[in-house]
Amino acid sequence: MSLPETAPEVAVATQGDGSPNPKRTSVNDGIWAALGAYGLWGFLPILFRLLEGVPSMLIVAERTVWSLVLLGIILYFSRRLNEVRAVFADGKKLRRLALCAVVLAGNWLLYVWAVETEQVLEASFGYFINPLVNVAIGMALLGERQNRLQMVAILIACVAIAVQAAGIGSVPFVALGLAFSFGFYGFLRKTASVGSGTGLFVETLILAPIGLLYIFYSIATEGPGPHADPGMLFLLVMTGPATAVPLMLFAYGIQRLRLTTIGMLQYLAPTLQFLVAIFLFGEPINATRLFSFALIWLSIAVFTADGLRQRRSLRTPA
Numbered sequence: 001m002s003l004p005e006t007a008p009e010v011a012v013a014t015q016g017d018g019s020p021n022p023k024r025t026s027v028n029d030g031i032w033a034a035l036g037a038y039g040l041w042g043f044l045p046i047l048f049r050l051l052e053g054v055p056s057m058l059i060v061a062e063r064t065v066w067s068l069v070l071l072g073i074i075l076y077f078s079r080r081l082n083e084v085r086a087v088f089a090d091g092k093k094l095r096r097l098a099l100c101a102v103v104l105a106g107n108w109l110l111y112v113w114a115v116e117t118e119q120v121l122e123a124s125f126g127y128f129i130n131p132l133v134n135v136a137i138g139m140a141l142l143g144e145r146q147n148r149l150q151m152v153a154i155l156i157a158c159v160a161i162a163v164q165a166a167g168i169g170s171v172p173f174v175a176l177g178l179a180f181s182f183g184f185y186g187f188l189r190k191t192a193s194v195g196s197g198t199g200l201f202v203e204t205l206i207l208a209p210i211g212l213l214y215i216f217y218s219i220a221t222e223g224p225g226p227h228a229d230p231g232m233l234f235l236l237v238m239t240g241p242a243t244a245v246p247l248m249l250f251a252y253g254i255q256r257l258r259l260t261t262i263g264m265l266q267y268l269a270p271t272l273q274f275l276v277a278i279f280l281f282g283e284p285i286n287a288t289r290l291f292s293f294a295l296i297w298l299s300i301a302v303f304t305a306d307g308l309r310q311r312r313s314l315r316t317p318a
Helices: 022-050 056-079 081-088 091-116 120-141 148-168 173-192 196-221 230-254 259-266 267-280 285-313
Strands: none
Touching: 022 091, 022 230, 022 267, 056 091, 056 196, 056 267, 081 091, 081 196, 091 120, 091 148, 091 173, 091 196, 120 148, 120 173, 120 230, 120 267, 120 285, 148 173, 148 196, 196 230
C-alpha cells in the first residue's frame, strides 16, 4: 500500500533567530509517533500470549468490540462523527469498507491463532514480506511496473519463502496468509478513500454485531470463562487500545514523515516480533529458517536501496 508523502523532513533544528523550527519539531514528533506505533505492534504478541487459553475467536470478538468503543469515544470528542455518517451515505464506500472488515477480521484471527499456537516467528516472517506482497498486488491489480532492482528484490523474497517452507517442512501458510490478507486489506483501504480512524470505526461497527453475538453465545454455552477473572477481563478490554492506539500513532506519523522514512521504520515491528519469538517465547529456529530470514533481509535491503536511489535521482536537477 503506497502511503502519501505529506511533509518534507528538514535538517535545520532551529530558525535563524534561534527559536525552534516548527517543521523540524513536526518531523521529530512524527518519528516518535511512528516508533511508538511499530513498537506497540512489535510487542503485541505478548498481550495475546497472556490471553493463552482464551479461544482465538473470542479474542477477535473482544478486540473488535473494545476497538469500536475506544474509536467511538475519540471520534465523538474530536467531532468527526459526521465523517462516519458520510461513509454510510456513500454506498460504494460502505461496500468497500464491509469487504475490508471481512479481510481484516481474517487477518486478526490468523494472527491471534499464530501467537496461541507458538508461530510468532512465522508471523514475523509474514510481515517482513508484506511490503513486497504489496508491490506484487500493485503489479497484478493496478498494472504497476517495477524496475530491474525491484524485480530482483521480489525474486529474492520468493526464494526466501521457498527456503522458509523447507525449514518448517511445509508451506508457510501463516506467513503467506498474514502477508496477503494485510496486503489486500491495504489495497482495498487505498481505493476506499476514507480516513484511517473513521475507516476502522466503520469496519469495527460492521463486525461488532457478529462479535457481540459470539461473546454472548460463548458466555451462554460455556459460562463466563475469562470474563469472571478480573485480570483476564482487563486484558481483553486492553485489546481495544492495543488495536486503536498504534493505528492513531501511525496516522499521526505518516502525515509528518517522508515515505522513505516510514519505509525504513516499518520493519521495526516484525523485527521485534522476531526477537520476542526467539528470546521471550523460546520458539526454535534452525539454520534453514535463519537463512530464509537472511534472504528476506537482503531483499528488503535491495528494495530500500532502490527507493533511496530513485529519491536522489528525483532531487538531482536536470
